[in-house]
Amino acid sequence: MTPTAVDQVLELVSLLQRDMALSFERDGLTEARAHLLWVLRDGPVTQRHLADALGVTPRNITGLVDGLVDSGHVVRRRHPTDRRATHVDLTPEGRRVTDAMVEGYADMHDVLFGGLSARQLAAFRRTLDSVLGRLRVRLEEEWG
Amino acid sequence: MTPTAVDQVLELVSLLQRDMALSFERDGLTEARAHLLWVLRDGPVTQRHLADALGVTPRNITGLVDGLVDSGHVVRRRHPTDRRATHVDLTPEGRRVTDAMVEGYADMHDVLFGGLSARQLAAFRRTLDSVLGRLRVRLEEEWG
DNA sequence: TCATATTGTGAAGTTACTACATGATGTAGA
DNA sequence: TCTACATCATGTAGTAACTTCACAATATGA
16 A cells, blocks of 8 residues: 555654654663753753643653653752752763754754755755644644 | 754654653553553454564563553464464454544644645655665664 | 743653463364 | 463553643742
8 A cells, every 4th residue: 555645744743753763772772861951951950841842741741851861861959049940051971962952953854854955855844834833723623 | 052953853752652652641551551452453463463563571461461451452362273372352342442543643644744745755764764764774784 | 039931850650562371272193 | 292482461660741730939010
């Protein structure tokens, strides 16, 4: 059976997930922890902020940060003004990992689009943009 | 910041995942259970077969099937020839859900590609095919 | 100052996974 | 036919990512 367009898109999703999961694993990370680290690239933030950024409960962030503290990627610091809050920041090791992630981001461009002409890539991006637009609308309408 | 091509692709992944997760949730399913049900569309199979199809350990299948038996989507039957094995099959309720999933698959085509001309869709699919090819190669090379 | 909201975490529970061990059964060979 | 070996499902035990609920400490606004 030749794959449908939806098949193709779902395979893309599947392959990308697998690729990223393997890449994270190489750094001793899980997807959730890698995601958290990614948010910390731009500087220390509050756990509450992380919860909002990752779309999970604050309680869950406590656990993820615990793990990343144990693995040496992250430290908890006193928030400069709010004594209730904690600032989570990257350690040098954490910074090394996020730097590698940024590089991997660039590599991914080459892997995905390296074989395409500028013209073809531009057309692909335009179409993708329209697809994303419809998908966003659908999510908004269907699930609020 | 305007999104990069990689950003666009990753947003697609993220939105599709969210959309599917929400859709499964509406049927009282998780992603793992929905995936298992999907495999059962074509008729009863062995738990071992499910393990290979989902790429997880047989032990994990035992747990997933337990859950789906409890929720009434699936039954365990005696394997017709191999007394070691179990045949897992859809209940009428399970069939109803997989039928709905098939329909959702068709809906997804409309959501994603409804606004595209035949020409544009064909070009998109060609590009996607080349992207998938490179991605497959990279997965193979990098991770075996 | 006093009521109310917010931050992070303990306690308890669910789901999806893993590895390892084991009993029951299938299968191929001497 | 008996014996070795492989295979199927599952018990046990453990991890990671999540949830809700309760609570103590702290901020904030009237």
